[in-house]
Amino acid sequence: MTNEPRQLTLAIAKGRILKEAIPLLAAAGIVPGEDLDRTRRLIIPTSNAFVRMVIVRASDVPTYVEYGGADLGIVGKDTLLEYEGDGFYEPLDLRIAPCRLAVASQDPGFAALPRLRVATKYAAVTRKHFAQKGLQTEIIKLYGSMELAPLVGLADCIVDLVDTGNTLRANGLLEVEQICAITARVIVNKATMKTKHAVTVDLLQQLERAANGPA
Numbered sequence: 235m236t237n238e239p240r241q242l243t244l245a246i247a248k249g250r251i252l253k254e255a256i257p258l259l260a261a262a263g264i265v266p267g268e269d270l271d272r273t274r275r276l277i278i279p280t281s282n283a284f285v286r287m288v289i290v291r292a293s294d295v296p297t298y299v300e301y302g303g304a305d306l307g308i309v310g311k312d313t314l315l316e317y318e319g320d321g322f323y324e325p326l327d328l329r330i331a332p333c334r335l336a337v338a339s340q341d342p343g344f345a346a347l348p349r350l351r352v353a354t355k356y357a358a359v360t361r362k363h364f365a366q367k368g369l370q371t372e373i374i375k376l377y378g379s380m381e382l383a384p385l386v387g388l389a390d391c392i393v394d395l396v397d398t399g400n401t402l403r404a405n406g407l408l409e410v411e412q413i414c415a416i417t418a419r420v421i422v423n424k425a426t427m428k429t430k431h432a433v434t435v436d437l438l439q440q441l442e443r444a445a446n447g448p449a
Protein backbone atom coordinates (compact mmCIF):
# COMPACT_ATOMS: atom_id res chain seq x y z
CA MET A 235 0.00 0.00 0.00
CA THR A 236 2.94 2.35 -0.44
CA ASN A 237 1.29 4.10 -3.39
CA GLU A 238 -1.81 5.15 -1.51
CA PRO A 239 -2.95 8.68 -2.34
CA ARG A 240 -2.01 10.98 0.51
CA GLN A 241 -3.74 14.31 -0.09
CA LEU A 242 -6.57 14.96 2.41
CA THR A 243 -9.26 17.64 2.24
CA LEU A 244 -10.64 18.68 5.61
CA ALA A 245 -14.02 20.48 5.71
CA ILE A 246 -14.55 22.65 8.79
CA ALA A 247 -17.79 24.28 9.95
CA LYS A 248 -17.39 28.05 9.92
CA GLY A 249 -18.14 30.13 13.01
CA ARG A 250 -17.34 29.01 16.52
CA ILE A 251 -16.29 25.48 15.58
CA LEU A 252 -13.65 26.84 13.20
CA LYS A 253 -12.50 29.29 15.86
CA GLU A 254 -12.06 26.56 18.45
CA ALA A 255 -10.59 24.10 15.93
CA ILE A 256 -7.74 26.43 14.89
CA PRO A 257 -5.62 26.03 18.07
CA LEU A 258 -6.31 22.32 18.14
CA LEU A 259 -5.26 21.94 14.49
CA ALA A 260 -2.13 24.00 15.22
CA ALA A 261 -1.25 21.58 18.02
CA ALA A 262 -1.62 18.80 15.43
CA GLY A 263 0.80 20.63 13.10
CA ILE A 264 -1.85 22.04 10.76
CA VAL A 265 -1.72 25.81 10.31
CA PRO A 266 -3.66 27.51 7.49
CA GLY A 267 -1.42 28.96 4.78
CA GLU A 268 -3.64 32.05 4.46
CA ASP A 269 -5.23 34.60 6.78
CA LEU A 270 -8.72 33.14 7.16
CA ASP A 271 -10.26 36.52 7.96
CA ARG A 272 -9.02 38.01 4.71
CA THR A 273 -8.62 35.34 2.08
CA ARG A 274 -11.23 34.80 -0.60
CA ARG A 275 -9.81 31.43 -1.54
CA LEU A 276 -12.12 28.53 -0.84
CA ILE A 277 -9.45 25.84 -0.70
CA ILE A 278 -6.74 26.70 1.78
CA PRO A 279 -3.38 24.96 1.87
CA THR A 280 -1.89 24.24 5.28
CA SER A 281 1.54 23.75 6.82
CA ASN A 282 0.95 20.01 6.48
CA ALA A 283 1.61 19.30 2.79
CA PHE A 284 -0.92 16.45 2.88
CA VAL A 285 -3.79 18.49 4.31
CA ARG A 286 -5.81 21.29 2.74
CA MET A 287 -8.93 22.80 4.26
CA VAL A 288 -12.28 24.09 3.10
CA ILE A 289 -14.50 26.20 5.36
CA VAL A 290 -18.22 25.71 4.80
CA ARG A 291 -21.58 26.08 6.53
CA ALA A 292 -22.02 23.61 9.37
CA SER A 293 -24.96 21.88 7.69
CA ASP A 294 -22.92 21.37 4.51
CA VAL A 295 -20.01 19.58 6.24
CA PRO A 296 -21.70 16.12 6.37
CA THR A 297 -22.73 16.47 2.72
CA TYR A 298 -19.18 17.23 1.59
CA VAL A 299 -17.82 14.29 3.55
CA GLU A 300 -20.53 11.79 2.58
CA TYR A 301 -20.07 12.48 -1.15
CA GLY A 302 -16.28 12.68 -1.05
CA GLY A 303 -15.96 16.42 -1.69
CA ALA A 304 -13.94 16.33 1.51
CA ASP A 305 -12.18 13.38 3.13
CA LEU A 306 -12.75 14.52 6.68
CA GLY A 307 -14.96 17.04 8.43
CA ILE A 308 -15.17 18.88 11.74
CA VAL A 309 -18.76 19.61 12.72
CA GLY A 310 -21.07 19.75 15.74
CA LYS A 311 -22.92 16.66 16.94
CA ASP A 312 -26.12 18.76 16.67
CA THR A 313 -25.62 19.00 12.91
CA LEU A 314 -24.88 15.26 12.67
CA LEU A 315 -28.05 14.36 14.60
CA GLU A 316 -30.14 16.29 12.08
CA TYR A 317 -28.35 14.96 9.00
CA GLU A 318 -30.26 12.29 7.10
CA GLY A 319 -27.42 10.29 5.56
CA ASP A 320 -24.89 8.09 7.34
CA GLY A 321 -22.26 7.79 4.64
CA PHE A 322 -19.35 8.54 6.95
CA TYR A 323 -17.60 7.37 10.09
CA GLU A 324 -17.52 9.45 13.27
CA PRO A 325 -14.28 8.30 14.92
CA LEU A 326 -13.37 11.21 17.16
CA ASP A 327 -14.88 13.62 19.68
CA LEU A 328 -12.72 16.77 19.75
CA ARG A 329 -14.60 18.04 22.83
CA ILE A 330 -14.55 21.61 21.49
CA ALA A 331 -17.54 23.96 21.12
CA PRO A 332 -19.39 22.21 23.95
CA CYS A 333 -23.04 22.96 24.60
CA ARG A 334 -26.29 21.05 25.06
CA LEU A 335 -29.54 20.65 23.18
CA ALA A 336 -32.32 21.66 25.52
CA VAL A 337 -36.00 22.39 25.76
CA ALA A 338 -36.79 25.89 27.01
CA SER A 339 -40.01 27.71 27.75
CA GLN A 340 -41.42 30.75 29.51
CA ASP A 341 -43.86 28.49 31.33
CA PRO A 342 -42.54 25.37 33.11
CA GLY A 343 -46.06 23.88 32.90
CA PHE A 344 -46.07 23.97 29.10
CA ALA A 345 -45.86 20.18 28.70
CA ALA A 346 -49.47 19.84 29.87
CA LEU A 347 -50.67 21.53 26.67
CA PRO A 348 -52.57 19.16 24.34
CA ARG A 349 -50.61 19.81 21.17
CA LEU A 350 -47.29 21.46 21.72
CA ARG A 351 -45.94 23.94 19.25
CA VAL A 352 -42.16 23.63 19.33
CA ALA A 353 -39.96 26.10 17.47
CA THR A 354 -36.56 24.72 16.45
CA LYS A 355 -33.89 24.37 13.83
CA TYR A 356 -33.57 20.73 14.98
CA ALA A 357 -36.80 19.18 13.67
CA ALA A 358 -35.70 15.53 13.60
CA VAL A 359 -34.20 15.48 17.11
CA THR A 360 -37.20 17.39 18.46
CA ARG A 361 -39.82 15.13 16.91
CA LYS A 362 -38.01 12.06 18.23
CA HIS A 363 -37.56 13.52 21.70
CA PHE A 364 -41.22 14.39 22.21
CA ALA A 365 -42.46 11.19 20.53
CA GLN A 366 -40.46 9.16 23.08
CA LYS A 367 -42.37 10.96 25.79
CA GLY A 368 -45.66 10.25 24.03
CA LEU A 369 -46.23 13.94 23.29
CA GLN A 370 -47.74 15.17 20.03
CA THR A 371 -45.90 18.16 18.62
CA GLU A 372 -46.26 20.64 15.86
CA ILE A 373 -42.74 21.55 14.78
CA ILE A 374 -42.23 25.13 13.71
CA LYS A 375 -39.04 25.16 11.71
CA LEU A 376 -36.84 28.21 12.21
CA TYR A 377 -33.31 28.93 11.02
CA GLY A 378 -32.18 31.21 13.85
CA SER A 379 -33.14 33.20 16.97
CA MET A 380 -35.34 30.40 18.29
CA GLU A 381 -35.52 32.25 21.64
CA LEU A 382 -37.81 34.81 20.04
CA ALA A 383 -40.58 32.35 19.14
CA PRO A 384 -42.18 31.85 22.59
CA LEU A 385 -41.94 35.58 23.34
CA VAL A 386 -44.14 36.49 20.39
CA GLY A 387 -46.55 33.57 20.81
CA LEU A 388 -45.22 31.60 17.87
CA ALA A 389 -44.47 28.51 19.98
CA ASP A 390 -45.03 27.01 23.46
CA CYS A 391 -41.37 26.05 23.79
CA ILE A 392 -38.14 25.82 21.83
CA VAL A 393 -35.43 23.24 21.30
CA ASP A 394 -32.09 24.97 20.91
CA LEU A 395 -28.44 24.86 21.84
CA VAL A 396 -27.56 26.27 25.24
CA ASP A 397 -24.09 27.02 26.53
CA THR A 398 -23.95 29.48 29.43
CA GLY A 399 -27.74 29.93 29.54
CA ASN A 400 -27.31 33.71 29.27
CA THR A 401 -29.40 33.99 26.12
CA LEU A 402 -32.30 32.11 27.72
CA ARG A 403 -32.09 34.18 30.90
CA ALA A 404 -31.91 37.45 29.00
CA ASN A 405 -35.19 36.51 27.33
CA GLY A 406 -37.05 35.19 30.34
CA LEU A 407 -36.88 31.55 29.25
CA LEU A 408 -36.26 28.55 31.53
CA GLU A 409 -34.27 25.50 30.55
CA VAL A 410 -36.82 22.82 31.35
CA GLU A 411 -35.08 19.76 30.01
CA GLN A 412 -31.72 18.73 28.59
CA ILE A 413 -31.92 16.48 25.55
CA CYS A 414 -28.25 15.68 24.99
CA ALA A 415 -24.69 17.00 25.30
CA ILE A 416 -23.08 18.38 22.14
CA THR A 417 -19.44 18.73 21.08
CA ALA A 418 -17.63 18.96 17.74
CA ARG A 419 -16.75 15.65 16.08
CA VAL A 420 -14.44 14.48 13.31
CA ILE A 421 -16.19 12.60 10.52
CA VAL A 422 -14.47 10.61 7.76
CA ASN A 423 -15.61 9.60 4.29
CA LYS A 424 -15.97 5.79 4.12
CA ALA A 425 -13.92 5.35 0.93
CA THR A 426 -11.16 7.61 2.30
CA MET A 427 -10.79 5.27 5.26
CA LYS A 428 -9.91 2.48 2.78
CA THR A 429 -8.03 4.27 -0.01
CA LYS A 430 -6.08 6.76 2.14
CA HIS A 431 -5.94 4.64 5.25
CA ALA A 432 -2.44 5.33 6.55
CA VAL A 433 -2.48 9.11 6.19
CA THR A 434 -6.03 9.30 7.61
CA VAL A 435 -5.27 7.22 10.68
CA ASP A 436 -2.14 9.29 11.19
CA LEU A 437 -4.12 12.55 11.10
CA LEU A 438 -6.80 11.16 13.43
CA GLN A 439 -4.12 10.18 15.95
CA GLN A 440 -2.58 13.66 15.81
CA LEU A 441 -5.99 15.26 16.31
CA GLU A 442 -6.77 12.92 19.19
CA ARG A 443 -3.49 13.80 20.88
CA ALA A 444 -4.21 17.51 20.38
CA ALA A 445 -7.74 17.08 21.76
CA ASN A 446 -6.37 15.39 24.86
CA GLY A 447 -4.11 18.38 25.36
CA PRO A 448 -0.68 18.54 26.95
CA ALA A 449 -0.37 15.56 29.30
Ligand code: PRT
Nearest residue numbers: 248249250251310312331332333395396397398399400401
Ligand atom coordinates in the same frame (compact mmCIF):
# COMPACT_ATOMS: atom_id res chain seq x y z
O1 PRT B 1 -25.60 30.18 10.94
P1 PRT B 1 -25.46 29.22 12.05
O2 PRT B 1 -25.79 29.79 13.42
O3 PRT B 1 -26.15 27.89 11.82
O4 PRT B 1 -23.94 28.84 12.11
P2 PRT B 1 -22.74 29.83 12.42
O5 PRT B 1 -21.85 29.84 11.23
O6 PRT B 1 -23.21 31.09 13.03
O7 PRT B 1 -21.99 28.96 13.49
P3 PRT B 1 -21.98 29.18 15.03
O8 PRT B 1 -20.79 30.00 15.31
O9 PRT B 1 -23.32 29.59 15.50
O10 PRT B 1 -21.65 27.70 15.50
C1 PRT B 1 -22.62 26.71 15.45
C2 PRT B 1 -22.10 25.43 16.08
O11 PRT B 1 -21.36 25.69 17.29
C3 PRT B 1 -23.25 24.54 16.49
O12 PRT B 1 -23.57 23.64 15.44
C4 PRT B 1 -22.75 23.84 17.75
O13 PRT B 1 -22.19 22.59 17.44
C5 PRT B 1 -21.68 24.77 18.30
N1 PRT B 1 -22.12 25.55 19.47
C6 PRT B 1 -21.59 25.47 20.72
C7 PRT B 1 -23.09 26.50 19.53
C8 PRT B 1 -23.15 26.97 20.85
N2 PRT B 1 -22.20 26.31 21.57
C9 PRT B 1 -24.10 27.99 21.20
N3 PRT B 1 -24.18 28.40 22.37
N4 PRT B 1 -23.92 27.00 18.58
C10 PRT B 1 -24.78 27.97 18.91
N5 PRT B 1 -24.91 28.49 20.17
C11 PRT B 1 -25.93 29.58 20.35
C12 PRT B 1 -27.28 29.03 20.83
O14 PRT B 1 -28.05 28.60 19.73
C13 PRT B 1 -27.91 30.24 21.50
O15 PRT B 1 -28.52 31.11 20.61
O16 PRT B 1 -25.54 30.51 21.32
C14 PRT B 1 -26.70 30.90 22.08
C15 PRT B 1 -26.66 30.38 23.49
O17 PRT B 1 -25.49 30.61 24.11
P4 PRT B 1 -25.54 30.89 25.69
O18 PRT B 1 -24.11 30.85 26.09
O19 PRT B 1 -26.19 32.23 25.86
O20 PRT B 1 -26.34 29.77 26.34
Ligand code: MG
Nearest residue numbers: 249250378379
Ligand atom coordinates in the same frame (compact mmCIF):
# COMPACT_ATOMS: atom_id res chain seq x y z
MG1 MG C 1 -24.80 31.14 14.73
